[in-house]
Amino acid sequence: MLPSTRHGVPATRLVAGLPATIPFVAPEALERQSGRPIALRLGANESVFGPSPRAKAAMNAAVERIAWYADPENYELRAALARHHGVGVEHVSVGCGIDDLLGLVVRAYLDAGETAVTSLGAYPTFNYHVAGYGGRLERVPYRDDRNDLEALAEAARRVGARLAFLANPDNPTGSWHTAADLAAFVDALPVDCLLLLDEAYVEFAPAEAVPPLDVADPRVVRLRTFSKAHGMAGARIGYALATPETIQTFDKIRLHFGVNLVAQAGALASLGDAAYLAGVIAAVAAGREDYTRLGAALGIPTLPAATNFVAFDAGEPARARALLAALVERDVFVRMPGAPPLDRLVRVTVGTPEQRALFATILEEVWPEVAGRAEG
Numbered sequence: 001m002l003p004s005t006r007h008g009v010p011a012t013r014l015v016a017g018l019p020a021t022i023p024f025v026a027p028e029a030l031e032r033q034s035g036r037p038i039a040l041r042l043g044a045n046e047s048v049f050g051p052s053p054r055a056k057a058a059m060n061a062a063v064e065r066i067a068w069y070a071d072p073e074n075y076e077l078r079a080a081l082a083r084h085h086g087v088g089v090e091h092v093s094v095g096c097g098i099d100d101l102l103g104l105v106v107r108a109y110l111d112a113g114e115t116a117v118t119s120l121g122a123y124p125t126f127n128y129h130v131a132g133y134g135g136r137l138e139r140v141p142y143r144d145d146r147n148d149l150e151a152l153a154e155a156a157r158r159v160g161a162r163l164a165f166l167a168n169p170d171n172p173t174g175s176w177h178t179a180a181d182l183a184a185f186v187d188a189l190p191v192d193c194l195l196l197l198d199e200a201y202v203e204f205a206p207a208e209a210v211p212p213l214d215v216a217d218p219r220v221v222r223l224r225t226f227s228k229a230h231g232m233a234g235a236r237i238g239y240a241l242a243t244p245e246t247i248q249t250f251d252k253i254r255l256h257f258g259v260n261l262v263a264q265a266g267a268l269a270s271l272g273d274a275a276y277l278a279g280v281i282a283a284v285a286a287g288r289e290d291y292t293r294l295g296a297a298l299g300i301p302t303l304p305a306a307t308n309f310v311a312f313d314a315g316e317p318a319r320a321r322a323l324l325a326a327l328v329e330r331d332v333f334v335r336m337p338g339a340p341p342l343d344r345l346v347r348v349t350v351g352t353p354e355q356r357a358l359f360a361t362i363l364e365e366v367w368p369e370v371a372g373r374a375e376g
């Protein structure tokens with residue numbers, strides 16, 4: 001007789017040993033908990049301005065072809081991206097968003113037991129993949145609410161890191177480093193350490209924060225997405241820029257039909273609509289200024305940001321948690337980092353002017369009580 005599988009087939013030792021985490025609590029989960037719809041969805045740094053009308057039209061048209069598998073080489077989009085960046089198509093790989101590409105890099109370049117460095121409290125999906133592939137993580141605290149590049153490089157050398165993760169501009173602080181700082185950082189990493197430069201928010205950043213594209217440099221993989229400025233988070237599409245050898249390495253293991261046909265069409269059209277993108281970037285900049293003024297008026301400092309969100313500094317973790325709870329109670333979806341010293345911050349995505357006005361009203365209502373209660 002076959003042994004009973006009533007108690008389930010065991011997962012691999014690696015997977016069985018992982019904590020049962022859900023890395024992101026979604027606004028949909030909050031709605032299920034409260035039984036009420038979210039009034040302000042400002043927690044995931046999605047674009048409140050949505051995709052370009054051209055991208056929408058292209059995606060609607062592509063639905064007619066949804067019976068087909070998409071081109072597994074993502075060729076048309078890769079060729080357009082290559083033209084856009086002035087590089088060869090062999091330098092571009094398309095994936096289901098940066099989150100997917102992060103997993104690919106970890107799988108391709110980090111053996112089980114090897115170490116990767118990141119900042120303590122940085123964008124967590126990288127950590128999730130490192131754990132999932134049996135790697136070890138070395139976390140370096142933020143300094144002055146920015147990634148501490150010197151300490152990251154020092155840690156990478158000390159532990160012999162094979163991968164380093166850096167988001168520039170950064171999530172959750174919104175901070176950024178200059179191209180010169182980044183070049184020095186790459187030089188300070190061990191020679192066999194690959195830098196994953198996550199540029200999810202690059203479109204919102206000042207020019208000084210964008211290093212020149214050197215796709216011949218084998219030490220760096222640049223990761224970009226259509227989820228933020230292009231307003232297509234739900235389509236799940238992003239890309240990596242790297243050497244042809246790195247791109248070929250991804251080809252050995254990537255999910256070849258993973259990127260869907262509608263997303264390919266939307267991304268291609270969005271890339272061609274520079275005017276719309278410029279409008280979004282300007283609208284986001286105006287929204288950031290609004291938040292800075294709002295924070296100043298209420299006595300809540302805000303961090304300088306080069307992103308489509310702003311971090312409000314509640315001063316201390318208890319007050320940040322109380323503010324988050326008060327906002328969630330009012331059906332406002334925002335997030336806060338869990339790791340010190342960033343756990344004084346509440347991160348708010350730039351909304352439309354109407355959403356910002358509603359957010360200001362709610363914040364003005366809840367803040368005096370939150371500030372008073374946490375102090376007392």
Ligand SMILES: Cc1ncc(COP(=O)(O)O)c(C=O)c1O
Binds near residue numbers: 167224227236237
């Ligand atoms: C730094 C950073 N990287 C990557 C992502 C996710 O990008 P994608 O939607 O392309 O997976 C986010 C989304 O919030 C992010 O903040």
